[in-house]
Amino acid sequence: MTDIAISKLGKAFGGNRVVSDVTMHIRSGEFVAVLGPSGCGKTTLLRLIAGFERPDAGSVRFAGELASSATHHTPPEKRDLGIVFQNYALWPHMSVAENVGYSLKVTGVPANERERRVAEALKTVALDAMAERRPSDLSGGQRQRVALSRCLAARNGIVLLDEPLANLDVHLRAAMEHEFTRFHQASGSTMVYITHDQSEAMALADRVAVMDAGRLVQFAAPSTLYREPATEMVAGFIGEGIVLPAEDIVADGDGRAHASILGSPVQLRCAPGERARRRAAIGLHPQDIRLATANERGLSARIRRLSYRGGSFRAEAVSEAAPETVLAFDLPEQAPLAPGAAVSLAIGDGWVIPALAA
Amino acid sequence: MTLAAAGFARERPKRGLSIATETWVLGALGLFVIGLSFAPLLRLVFTAIAPDGWPDASRLGEVLGTRQVLAATVNTLRVALLSTLVSLIGGTLAATLVALTDMRGKSVWVFAFILPLMIPPQVSALAWVQAFSPSSPILGLLGLSLPAGARHPLYSEAGIVLLLGIYNSPLVFLTVRAALRRLPAELVEAGQAAGASQARLLFTIILPLARAGIFAGAALTFVSAIGNFGIQAMLGIPARFPTLITLIYQKLNSFGPSALADMAILSMLLAVLTIGGITLAGWLGSRRDVRVDGSARPLMLRLGRWRLPVELFAWSVLVATLVLPLSALITTSLVRGFGQELTLATLTLQNYTSALFRQAAIREGFLTSLWLTTTTALVLTAVSILLGYFLTWHRSGFVRVLHLAGELAYALPGIVIGVAMILFFLKPLPLTGFSIYGTVWIILAAYLASFLALSLRSTLGGFAQVDRSLEEAARVAGAGFLRRMRDIVGPLVAPAAAAGAIIVFMSALNEIQSSILLVSSKAKTLGPMVVFLEEGGSSTLAAAVGCLMVAAVLVLMLTASALSRFLPRGVLPWQN
Ligand SMILES: Nc1ncnc2c1ncn2[C@@H]1O[C@H](COP(=O)(O)OP(=O)(O)OP(=O)(O)O)[C@@H](O)[C@H]1O
Ligand SMILES: [Mg+2]
Numbered sequence: 001m002t003d004i005a006i007s008k009l010g011k012a013f014g015g016n017r018v019v020s021d022v023t024m025h026i027r028s029g030e031f032v033a034v035l036g037p038s039g040c041g042k043t044t045l046l047r048l049i050a051g052f053e054r055p056d057a058g059s060v061r062f063a064g065e066l067a068s069s070a071t072h073h074t075p076p077e078k079r080d081l082g083i084v085f086q087n088y089a090l091w092p093h094m095s096v097a098e099n100v101g102y103s104l105k106v107t108g109v110p111a112n113e114r115e116r117r118v119a120e121a122l123k124t125v126a127l128d129a130m131a132e133r134r135p136s137d138l139s140g141g142q143r144q145r146v147a148l149s150r151c152l153a154a155r156n157g158i159v160l161l162d163e164p165l166a167n168l169d170v171h172l173r174a175a176m177e178h179e180f181t182r183f184h185q186a187s188g189s190t191m192v193y194i195t196h197d198q199s200e201a202m203a204l205a206d207r208v209a210v211m212d213a214g215r216l217v218q219f220a221a222p223s224t225l226y227r228e229p230a231t232e233m234v235a236g237f238i239g240e241g242i243v244l245p246a247e248d249i250v251a252d253g254d255g256r257a258h259a260s261i262l263g264s265p266v267q268l269r270c271a272p273g274e275r276a277r278r279r280a281a282i283g284l285h286p287q288d289i290r291l292a293t294a295n296e297r298g299l300s301a302r303i304r305r306l307s308y309r310g311g312s313f314r315a316e317a318v319s320e321a322a323p324e325t326v327l328a329f330d331l332p333e334q335a336p337l338a339p340g341a342a343v344s345l346a347i348g349d350g351w352v353i354p355a356l357a358a
Numbered sequence: 359m360t361l362a363a364a365g366f367a368r369e370r371p372k373r374g375l376s377i378a379t380e381t382w383v384l385g386a387l388g389l390f391v392i393g394l395s396f397a398p399l400l401r402l403v404f405t406a407i408a409p410d411g412w413p414d415a416s417r418l419g420e421v422l423g424t425r426q427v428l429a430a431t432v433n434t435l436r437v438a439l440l441s442t443l444v445s446l447i448g449g450t451l452a453a454t455l456v457a458l459t460d461m462r463g464k465s466v467w468v469f470a471f472i473l474p475l476m477i478p479p480q481v482s483a484l485a486w487v488q489a490f491s492p493s494s495p496i497l498g499l500l501g502l503s504l505p506a507g508a509r510h511p512l513y514s515e516a517g518i519v520l521l522l523g524i525y526n527s528p529l530v531f532l533t534v535r536a537a538l539r540r541l542p543a544e545l546v547e548a549g550q551a552a553g554a555s556q557a558r559l560l561f562t563i564i565l566p567l568a569r570a571g572i573f574a575g576a577a578l579t580f581v582s583a584i585g586n587f588g589i590q591a592m593l594g595i596p597a598r599f600p601t602l603i604t605l606i607y608q609k610l611n612s613f614g615p616s617a618l619a620d621m622a623i624l625s626m627l628l629a630v631l632t633i634g635g636i637t638l639a640g641w642l643g644s645r646r647d648v649r650v651d652g653s654a655r656p657l658m659l660r661l662g663r664w665r666l667p668v669e670l671f672a673w674s675v676l677v678a679t680l681v682l683p684l685s686a687l688i689t690t691s692l693v694r695g696f697g698q699e700l701t702l703a704t705l706t707l708q709n710y711t712s713a714l715f716r717q718a719a720i721r722e723g724f725l726t727s728l729w730l731t732t733t734t735a736l737v738l739t740a741v742s743i744l745l746g747y748f749l750t751w752h753r754s755g756f757v758r759v760l761h762l763a764g765e766l767a768y769a770l771p772g773i774v775i776g777v778a779m780i781l782f783f784l785k786p787l788p789l790t791g792f793s794i795y796g797t798v799w800i801i802l803a804a805y806l807a808s809f810l811a812l813s814l815r816s817t818l819g820g821f822a823q824v825d826r827s828l829e830e831a832a833r834v835a836g837a838g839f840l841r842r843m844r845d846i847v848g849p850l851v852a853p854a855a856a857a858g859a860i861i862v863f864m865s866a867l868n869e870i871q872s873s874i875l876l877v878s879s880k881a882k883t884l885g886p887m888v889v890f891l892e893e894g895g896s897s898t899l900a901a902a903v904g905c906l907m908v909a910a911v912l913v914l915m916l917t918a919s920a921l922s923r924f925l926p927r928g929v930l931p932w933q934n
Binding site for chain 2: 050052075076077078079080081082083085086087089090091092093102103106107150154
């Protein structure tokens with residue numbers, strides 16, 4: 001089976017460092033999503049893994065075997081991997097079956113075996129009735145499924161996907177997400193899935209790698225990213241995250257801490273090794289903020305905006321102490337509040353973002 | 359179910375020290391382009407500035423200072439400049455009509471307007487000469503014949519200027535039309551809203567905005583006029599009006615290879631003028647007016663009650679410049695002797711049967727040209743697809759140099775390539791002791807050098823429409839370089855490459871300049887045949903050969919047009 005070991009990988013175009021010092025180990029059969037804002041180097045990382053770009057530094061190994069380093073380069077055609085491209089990359093002059101069977105033809109799989117595997121792969125994505133069609137006669141979702149079955153038929157140990165849903169409409173996306181999960185279960189391939197849509201990443205992946213400006217910021221399970229962001233960037237990026245300044249952080253041991261946010265005391269979670277600090281950034285989510293009850297000492301703020309979300313309102317409040325920080329939270333539909341109203345807010349939970357390793 | 363549990367069918371490749379296929383393909387391309395385009399031109403420059411092996415400017419000064427050369431240079435510049443003026447007026451007018459007005463029947467008109475550019479210039483010169491000769495069948499028909507014995511009116515500087523001007527008008531037309539199409543409609547609509555009349559709009563807003571395109575077209579036309587051998591030779595030699603290009607031809611014709619060193623100098627002068635013009639055109643073409651951006655919606659000026667008169671005028675221009683000379687050519691090709699009136703009694707197909715079957719020399723010219731052009735088109739199509747791949751997806755300094763060398767060889771007048779080829783291939787090839795000079799192979803070499811850029815341009819247009827990921831998908835499927843080229847890239851760029859092949863075929867079939875220097879008793883081609891026959895007094899036979907060439911061009915143009923559904927826009931210049 002095929003695991004991917006990426007070590008200290010670096011790539012620059014001209015003087016522009018696009019990927020720097022990325023180290024990650026993707027386990028065999030794992031589904032990993034790479035998430036990050038536009039232009040952060042996700043596609044470049046994928047192209048480095050695929051072998052379309054050569055790294056300036058570091059290495060990529062598949063199943064322990066060196067594929068890329070500054071001095072060694074196995075060309076993409078010899079890497080035994082499959083790619084699902086954003087624009088599907090189906091060859092317009094070949095039928096669906098020919099598209100799916102091409103890599104088998106290239107590697108010299110005998111015709112009857114090839115036909116069997118193509119049929120099997122098309123069946124898995126429920127396209128067996130369209131084997132003789134041209135790609136141009138298919139819908140977007142069907143094309144993407146052909147691209148998937150191309151990897152199925154080739155039995156690629158590694159499948160890379162670069163924003164495969166970006167060209168599809170919202171309804172189709174949900175259906176295709178399911179398709180990817182099925183594909184992963186059927187093939188057992190190691191999958192690297194590039195996206196800038198975090199809900200897609202969180203829904204699909206075993207682990208998510210968050211990139212920012214060419215660096216790997218955090219590589220962890222979706223719930224860890226959500227609950228224990230490693231940096232302010234991750235905290236702000238994941239799950240409509242809010243980053244607030246806190247003061248007088250005191251670790252109580254056992255992963256708990258208390259501190260004061262904008263003057264009101266709060267209970268927080270923190271890393272086991274966390275020590276007392278004067279200041280820290282706290283990551284939390286709208287779900288962690290609610291209106292304070294009458295006998296709680298809340299944080300006073302003023303509602304700036306209300307937007308209807310179906311069943312509830314999303315409220316945006318600002319406190320006078322920190323006018324640049326938006327406190328977003330959900331209000332039940334019946335709540336009789338209007339923009340401009342003064343409120344007292346309670347913070348139920350939060351994560352002390354670890355201090356930057358020096 | 360776990361398919362993967364079955365294990366992975368594809369074996370892990372063994373790593374070897376073998377050089378990647380890409381690398382040796384690129385090496386072979388380099389050898390091809392440098393050996394055929396770059397090295398001969400370098401040899402030409404070397405001969406011009408260092409005739410005896412070391413740099414020596416004295417001979418350069420001596421040759422360039424002679425009265426004959428000075429006169430030829432002045433003549434060249436005069437006809438080029440004056441004819442550019444003619445083309446500029448004709449081409450801009452035509453482009454304005456086609457791009458901006460609601461004239462009807464545009465596509466047919468454009469096809470007919472561009473057609474002369476596709477006909478070999480020596481054939482159109484012959485057609486014009488026959489149309490305006492004192493015993494012209496056409497003028498006779500119109501009751502307009504010139505006094506017998508008078509000097510032919512086209513055998514003059516004015517004749518050369520007129521024909522060059524008409525011949526090159528389509529070049530201006532193409533660049534100006536492209537510039538006008540880029541004009542944003544908002545600018546014109548703003549003018550209309552300000553209450554400007556249509557004529558005012560045209561002269562105060564539209565044409566000034568398109569001026570970069572107009573000037574770029576003018577520079578191209580200038581270059582093309584300098585290098586047009588067919589017209590300058592057919593009219594200039596009988597008129598004793600020497601230009602640089604005819605001077606080189608005549609000297610080499612009368613003195614043979616002993617005149618080579620001096621002719622290298624003249625060729626270099628011609629090359630310098632050409633490169634100057636091209637650079638100017640490139641600079642002007644790239645100088646977009648910053649204000650010209652916005653949506654390029656097609657503009658439409660209404661001709662209103664002027665529409666019919668304008669259309670009549672446009673078509674009568676075509677009748678005068680295309681139909682009249684061509685019908686003279688056809689008439690001449692159908693009678694026994696030049697000047698004979700065409701009646702049912704005099705009508706004969708004898709010239710055609712002579713050209714195709716009886717005259718061994720002409721027949722061989724046809725056959726030689728046919729295999730030369732076919733070979734050229736096929737080889738260049740393959741080279742263009744490979745080179746296009748590297749230019750589009752693996753650009754490096756090296757492939758850019760190859761591209762530039764190809765473009766340079768195409769831009770230079772064929773006669774310069776001809777001289778360079780003789781200089782480079784006169785000595786026997788190393789290792790073989792065999793000289794290709796005087797054989798058909800040197801002509802092939804000249805064609806391959808001259809027309810690479812033509813085939814490449816069209817193929818690159820095809821590559822631009824292919825998404826890179828299609829090729830990358832084939833790579834990850836495990837297909838090696840040559841396999842990808844055959845299965846994926848080749849089929850995807852095939853229509854554009856085929857259009858390029860047709861354009862190359864057409865140009866090589868019509869080629870006269872390098873051919874006329876390189877032909878020998880052993881190797882004759884079609885292009886110069888018309889000149890030789892006309893010089894030898896066989897006007898009717900020359901007309902028949904010319905008509906056959908025009909017919910071939912028409913067939914090729916229509917074939918390419920039939921492909922146009924599959925082509926990127928702009929690959930076929932004659933399409934509206
Ligand atoms: N071939 C290249 N040459 C030069 N710069 C490049 C090249 N490829 C990418 N870049 C630059 O590298 C940076 C990262 O690009 P990349 O495509 O990896 O980003 P991305 O994270 O995939 O973004 P997106 O989400 O928009 O697809 C960008 O600034 C881009 O301009
Ligand atoms: Mg990307």
